[in-house]
Amino acid sequence: MASNIIGSCLPTDMITEILSMLPPKSLLRFKSVCRNWLALITSSHFISFHSQFRPKQSVFFTCLKEGQSRVSCCITSILPDGTSCRLGRDAGDGDGDMPSFIIHDLVGSSNGLICLLARSVYSTEEDYVLWNPATRQYRHLPASPLLARFSEKNGRHAFRIQVAGFGFHHGINDYKLFRIVQTPNATHAEVFTLSAGSWREVDEAPIERAGECYFGHPIGPGVVVKGVWYHVGFEYSLHREFDDDREETHEFDTEPKKNTWLILSFDMGNDTLSETVGAGQLPYQYFDPDITRKLMVYKDSLAMSIYRKKESCHEIWTLKSTDETWTRLFIIPNIETVLGFWNDKEIIIRRGYNPNVSLVLLDPFTKRLRMLPQNDDVIYFRHAHTYVESLASIF
8 A cells, every 4th residue: 555655645646646737847846855756756657647738838949139239049938828938038937047058040849858959158069959948957969970970071061961850759758859961972861869869870762862852941940740750842953054163053943843842751760761652742842932831730730831922822731641632721811921830729920020020820710810929129030849848858
């Protein structure tokens, strides 16, 4: 009987249920109550159970104006009540728990952890940082042997990171960071596994094809759905020409059917890279400079926002898992920038530009718009990621 009692007061199941309703900040204090509570709160079962009761938030990479000329970057969160705060700094604790690094980009958010591209305030070199805002833990990831090898031989600029994605796979209970790297002579893919604490190269057939694809601006970032990372890009054909100094130059082929869209996917459960089934039926399959697109997540399914510049409208499509076909859900007129979904109900829209940028939530069914409270210092928002507080450790 004693084995089922924590503190000899209440049954373990009851204690677990009560504690699961509390925010991480309170639970971190309760770890000091007794050894049994510490063991419970840090167990993988409780961490997974607790995260099910935490509400979803949307987080953004945000640029702020400080003074006349200085710009700083942070992570902004839209809370469940529709208010916003700077994650890790304006959450009401006043403890100054933001880590001492300079944020350059938000790579991804999954199962309570956020992956950032950042650098230390004492360094000029960028690296990846895993951050748990709820527990205030952060960890700089080690350099990969692949990039260390190229940097030592040819310098740090001898390679280019095409795309990167961060996610969690419930089947293996692990976090992974995946990226595709372009070097002068080849395309490589590598993955960092949190439990192993190391990088390894991925050797898959689509790697070389990825080297012939464009994934940059204005295409949005990749997304993770049920442990699978997706990224949209277009496979292009190049004209090879030479300038007066006999330097080779490249331009995209202007024939539309030579530049086609595709979606690459990486299964974080078995480290398999492939071209997504259904990509061949993508809406507006051939490249058009007046059409841009980005991937999103809608009700745990892969979704896509397509902006048609000539018509000044957005189309939201979703991929059916049953027959792997794309279905159009909404058409939103007179909107230029869609950042993602909030709570699978409303679409997050960025309106205006510096210095009059703001966030608006749109209900696609009722067409109701509501403005979110805004910090006057914000000059830019980029991409929306889903964030849920968690006690997950980054070590």
